Amino acid sequence: MFVKQYTKLIDDREKADDEAEKNRSQKISKPMFGYPIEKHASKLYTPAVFKLFKAELKKTASYVIVDNSDGLCYEVLHVDSENRESWSRVNFTITIDPHLGLYKCQCRLYEHFGIICCHIMLVMTQTGVMKIPECHIMKRWTVDARKGSKVKSGKSVAVLDDEANRTLRHKNLYMHVLDLVSAGEYDKTTSDLAMKYVELAKKKIEEYKMTISRTCQVGYNLPTSINGDKEVTMEGIGETGDTSSCGLQLYDRAQNCGIEVSSIKAPIVKMKIGRPTNRRFLTRFDANITRTKGVVHGKKKVNVPGGRTGVQQTRFCSCCKSPDHDIRTCPVKNDYNVPPKKKSKHSSTAHFKF
Incomplete structure (x- = not known):
């Protein structure tokens, strides 16, 4: 939906630009003062x-x-x-x-x-x-602001700077391919010629992409196993027990170099300023297990699970971790040495002297 709306926006802007270009070519801007x-x-x-x-x-x-x-x-x-x-x-x-x-x-x-x-x-x-x-x-x-993206002959795109990016190349290739389809559907000969050179272009593009692509492999002592005749395997390492000479490497064929996997470290995490939050990101399921306020059914107040799916959240006793009761009705609460709560200094029985 986003791509469709964005394409519609681009089409509307291009139509407005073309209409303004037509009006400019048909009307002459007359000077007012003659300077x-x-x-x-x-x-x-x-x-x-x-x-x-x-x-x-x-x-x-x-x-x-x-x-x-x-x-x-x-x-x-x-x-x-x-x-x-x-x-x-x-x-x-x-x-x-x-x-x-x-x-x-x-x-x-x-x-x-x-x-x-x-x-x-x-x-x-x-x-x-x-x-x-x-x-x-x-x-x-200026009136020449749109010029420079295409050559007047229309056969190629002249890239002036980095702003002529992938979108411009895609649009130019798309328009030329449409012209090729219109010209190639004339008869069987033109269709065969079009298909022949399309396949040739695809082959050349794949060959070029293979020359610039980086093919990496992970294994033990990859440079010797690729360039040499003898290949080192996991069984050979297990029999000898010596892995110091052939560590696990990430080898790049295009650059002809290998990197020890043990040397690759995690990126440095920059801690944010302030106290870290202890609230984790809630998933959709966690957000649906919240409880709502009690609902009165007749004379009894009943807690109804909240959320879209209505999942009841399980409560555990903080003393014995049982889901059947809480700390107030725990049968083994007296077996634990629970320290008593400290009284507040500003209790209701405190006396103040005026």
Whole structure:
């Protein structure tokens, strides 16, 4: 059920992506103000992200540059700073790295969201920046974000990084196998060709997996028994009684090495901080043997076993361990030296002086 629901979720997301891709190809994002960086953003970003970009660009009309000392540090001030709330920030400092073309603002909107803020846009428009710097372009917001997972020819998958994992390979192979089935069912000749190369591919894959697989065996003196002519068995060890020279080993054929089984130890258990609990994990049967409160049947109060199955929990006497009675009616209680209970210091007969 989980796999079905997850597959349905992936299909819905792919349909939404395809619909957004169709709408983007049919509609053109028009610039609002005509700045060069706005024209570059209209071709670079998706329609939804370009809408957010225009909202930030519209906010630049509320700020002015008040300080430009060396061309690498700008101070931006809100035009209505006197009437703004006391808790709101009205001035921001933007620093520029000339070697990387990196803009840093005190609002940290780009570091948080991936879109440059209105303060940086104001500096870019005032200084005549024609395009958004490469270091400020997040690939996930661009129209080419989905490109790179497949080659344009559709014959192979270009793995760019570790994110192209087993799921991507499975999907790509699945789609190509469906195309092979559609092409191979044309007639008997195409079907035989498809089956021939499918079997050949399976054989090659099994041969490759055997070369990289690690086959391990457990036994006595495995390296000598595998490479030599004489094999050491359990009967031979029992007759000689000498197991020091041929201890029990875990031998790996691929790596050609053996490990003594006696050298393998259990992993170190890190104790948790605090007092360990004495409550063990209750199984389903243990959870069903709990007792409920007494149920009154007529004039007599009867204890009814609780839980789903209604299993009666067996009680044992703490003195003689008999299931027939408890410590109050135990016949051999007097034979044990049971120490008397100590009286409490704050008993009801204590006298207090005021």
